[in-house]
């Protein structure tokens with residue numbers, strides 16, 4: 155328990171002891187050792203799976219996990235006279251801006267009590283599921299009451315003690331027992347019809363660039379790709395997202411001339427300022443890094459347009 159009042163925090167959230175970082179690391183290592191987490195996934199997300207502890211924080215503090223409801227997003231690219239609004243999952247656009255907004259809110263509540271909070275690199279889904287904030291769907295996506303899977307999970311280390319937490323077996327959405335819609339919709343057959351752990355190395359999202367992996371493996375059919383980044387097929391098909399699936403926000407758009415430049419492959423040295431400014435405004439440069447983002451955009455625009 156804590157005497158800090160988080161009741162008015164506008165997002166569903168949970169608090170656990172910071173010693174849970176060790177539990178998360180162990181869980182990831184066990185999944186990997188048992189062959190349930192592919193090498194490529196284990197090594198691609200090391201910076202998350204290592205759960206690095208920021209300076210000034212210790213395991214006697216806490217982890218605060220929040221789910222910020224977020225829409226699907228689109229970015230427009232004009233090609234052959236038509237503007238194509240290409241879809242992104244509810245995570246990538248303005249990721250750091252939103253992460254910092256939540257951090258500010260937390261610090262406003264913590265500071266009068268002599269505590270602080272800072273962003274935590276941890277496996278967000280495990281933190282959410284083990285703290286009771288989310289339940290897993292068959293597609294291994296975290297579902298949160300009130301927003302389905304349309305949210306952004308963010309976790310923060312705090313020096314506020316929280317020794318008596320609840321760290322539980324991850325919940326499974328009961329609705330999945332009689333449903334296989336996501337497994338049927340998944341083009342790469344990454345989702346099992348009788349389990350809740352997907353074959354992460356067959357999930358298209360892994361090959362989006364963020365993890366460091368950009369080259370498509372031989373088995374990945376380019377016609378399966380629909381999103382500018384990642385894949386939304388299982389989430390858009392899921393009946394548990396029915397109430398949120400039409401929540402889509404339009405972002406910046408790029409002219410035919412700009413789209414041609416992006417398709418052709420711009421570099422950090424020759425990107426026009428106006429393109430840089432708009433990619434920066436929607437937070438994609440900060441999320442991917444400019445070099446990686448330009449590689450991702452060139453590849454995807456050649457595929458999708």
Ligand code: SF4
Pocket residue numbers: 291292293327329330331333334335336337388391392393394
């Ligand atoms: S589509 Fe069905 S099985 Fe898949 S996560 Fe949603 S409810 Fe569960």
Ligand code: SF4
Pocket residue numbers: 293339340341342343344345352356357358359385386387388389
């Ligand atoms: S995100 Fe796409 S590829 Fe990954 S499990 Fe869902 S439908 Fe399959």
